[in-house]
Amino acid sequence: MAQMVLRSPGRKLGMLCAMTGGTHDDVRCMTAVASGDRGALGTLYDRHGPLMLGVGVKLVRDRTAAEDILHDVFLEVWRAAHQYDEARGSVRAWLLLRMRSRCLDFLKSAAVKRRRPISEAPESIAPAAGEDALAHRELVEVLTKLKPAQREIVTLSYFNGLSSTEIASQLELPVGTVKSRMAAAMRALRGALEESP
DSSP states (O other): OHHHHHSOHHHHHHHHHHHOOSHHHHHHHHHHHHTTOHHHHHHHHHHHHHHHHHHHHHHHSOHHHHHHHHHHHHHHHHHHGGGOOGGGOOHHHHHHHHHHHHHHHHHHSHHHHHHSOGGGHHHHOOOOTTOOHHHHHHHHHHHHTSOHHHHHHHIIIIITOOOHHHHHHHHTOOHHHHHHHHHHHHHHHHHHHHHOO
């Protein structure tokens, strides 16, 4: 008991929130986390982590990525616990909102676009309005004959509407490399189209 008296007020709150549960106790845990209590953070993780991970897996469709995002969210909670405002919603809602937001950021990031297999790109191109299905199939077939690096540049430029500078930024390449790959791709496309019946 004497040991309990020597602990900081935040530590006491953390121990209390670990022993109980519910919305009010989540608020106590957040207060303890804001005071620097790692145990309270662990309690929140144990209490809400599984649901947050489920949301992450559903959104990003990759368990490893969702686990990484969950870890990042709890690091953020550690740093920003003092920003939690009970009047604006429950701790669970606050945590889930942060998880959802980080998952959406992940999906929008260029890293995800770069990891998408390039071989999927031509097949994922939707036909333009009024485009003949046969012409569309021929276009996809010609694109598959390009080298993967060339095909990626063409897809990002012509079908995603990105400039050479934007492509260079997204792929982390020099602009000159993007332009030379585009020129090589155009030559290869001309050759493939001339060969087609």
